[in-house]
Amino acid sequence: MTTDDVAIVGIGMHPFGRHEGVSGMDMGVTAVRSALADAGVQWEDIQFAFGGSVSAGSPDTMVSKLGLTGLQFINVANGCATGGSALFSAYNSIKSGMFDLGIAIGFDKHERGAFRVSTRASGLRSWYGASGMALTTQFFGMKINRYMHEHGITTDSLARVSEKAFRNGSMNEMAWRRKPLTIEDIKASAMLSYPLTQYMFCSPGEGGVALILARADKAHQYTDAPIYLKAAVVRSRRFGSFEVMAPHIALEHNAGPTADASAAAFEMAGMGPGDMDIAQLQDTESGAEIMHMAENGFCEHGEQEHLLAAGETEIGGRFPVNTDGGCLANGEPVGASGLRQVYENVLQLRGDAGARQVPNDPRTAYTHVYGAPGISGVTILAR
Template identity: 70%
Template sequence: MDVAIVGIGIHPFGRTPARSGLQQGAFAARDALKDAGVEWRDMQFAFGGSASSGNADALGNELGLTGIPFINVANGCATGGSSLISAYNAIKSGEHDIGLVAGFDKHDRGAFDADPASLGIGRWYGEVGMMMTTQFFAMKIQKYMDDYGISKDTLAKVSEKAFINGSLNPNAWRRQPIEVEEIANSMMINDPLTKYMFCSPAEGGVALILCRGDKARQYVDKPIYLKSAVLKSRRYGSFEVFAPSQALEQVDGPTVDAAKAAFEMAGVGPGDMDVLQLQDTESGAEVMHMAENGFCEHGEQEHLIQSKATYIDGSMPINTDGGCLANGEPIGASGLRQVYENVLQLRGDAGEHQVPGDPKLGYTHVYGAPGISAVTILQR
């Protein structure tokens, strides 16, 4: 059975002092219900997640207590993707006809401070200053640049494009383009990545209404079908965040595994995709994820990015809403934001950041600690 997305809702990303994370989630949920033309009481189930704004099922206190099964999901940066996969399976199995997926968050300023013990790592690892996601991404791209000839200028150009796209998206946090020189010369955070090459923890909420594919047209004229939704965790030998040691022999990471499984499930290939949302918690991640997801060979990114192929009007539009770089990362909402953006794109409703040429297939990808990846493929 096909599963369709019939409603999407968002609370603008960035900083909203007047609303709690939960209230931003409720805002997005009401927006999604309205979009699908349904009521909260019509929902038969819900999955949701938040990393620092409490239990997602507290949304019931805002939206109304209807007695439905509401399951809290926690899976790091892949929380939204995991909620979506859970909802997808709940409908595909025939258990439910229609339900809601929500993600929201409101993080403090500054880098995330992870607790080593929560990942089974000794306290010493944090004490000496290695419990930093930013270091991992810097070391991964440092090695990648050495292996495949990616330039520092290309890293800056990824951010430049993100802020341009953010300036076109009314729901983005960072809405001012930044010159490539300013990006390259901003404060060094973890060599080779500067301040404007990293996304920041932020706030926001996203909600989606999913239903059985054969009932989708009861709700909307343009249902978007979820052709695949896959989550993979790391295998032994992949180079991952928060790893005090790693194998001498490297194997493909969870992104490669999730991408392959998602293409197989949907019966399509990378070349069929019209619009891509790839995890860009920093600019190097977008570069590496282009190849890991199968959209180019390792090293081809240098030419693709320098020639603006990844721009909205390019041959391979990536992170058309500004991505994490321009939206910030509210962990619970971030993966769902990508799906929200692709639904907009496939409906043709993305306004100033609409990809031209009537896109039919959209791809989303998130990566999170301690080595998980979630991919979706949407089809109009």
């Protein structure tokens, strides 16, 4: 077996945003039908499915709408890595030789405002949330505040990331926030969790994505442009890392699950950071994109300040990051978010990204998700 033995042969998406009267599951169904059409296959051809949703119902019940074909359908719920975990599972189901054609599905629909955290479901007692902690937004504010102190990142860089996200989102018909904002607008918006303002945070949202995977040696039956999945990795936190929802952190330092997942994915793909042409990195808030550039190995800590100022991560830059507007412009339906990144990379590698197509003729593309309670998922694609 080679590492080229899994290909993405069909992609589908329901627009992200707010959709009154449309259930999360219906968005998932729309994404599935669109992926089937893209691959030129019927639902009855699909041998297995992994479906992920955190807040919008059990994915396996969607077979009553798609057709009762008897396929193996497994639900995945893994916090912010739900979509990535569905894809990881689908990847391994084909790699194992057990199946030829399957689908990874993610959808979600969250209530408005910041995520409501269940301290009990997170293994924590109620005093933690009752006392005014247990907010994911606080973690992001505290992590970037420390990072800015250690590595000389300024508020201007935070605003530049958001400005880029909304500009890229304005060229994406699937995105939620499609109005460009100025650096001044972003810095002047409400301070939610110092140093992060309203327009530096993404919002929980709605949407669905589906990806059809096939054995690489059969991929050309379905598409002229198969995109190969070179690596799919999920990692949880190790002792000493600084994570969301942590009543304490150890004095001992560990670089965290993103660095671990990234290193494992590069090893699996037989590539390094310098081999990647574009990346979609978790940008729950603008500071996260900055820190994740370094944690994934794409620059040194602190180097982001001049990379952003020089426009290196813009669509026309040396290394485009979050070309579809990221979580900032798309919002975060948790079950679908990691699959959205892969969807965007497939479009970019096919050359089908329209107004936001990167001009550097990309051959390789990287995705990274991060979330509670300290979990990261990475994929590497190549054509």
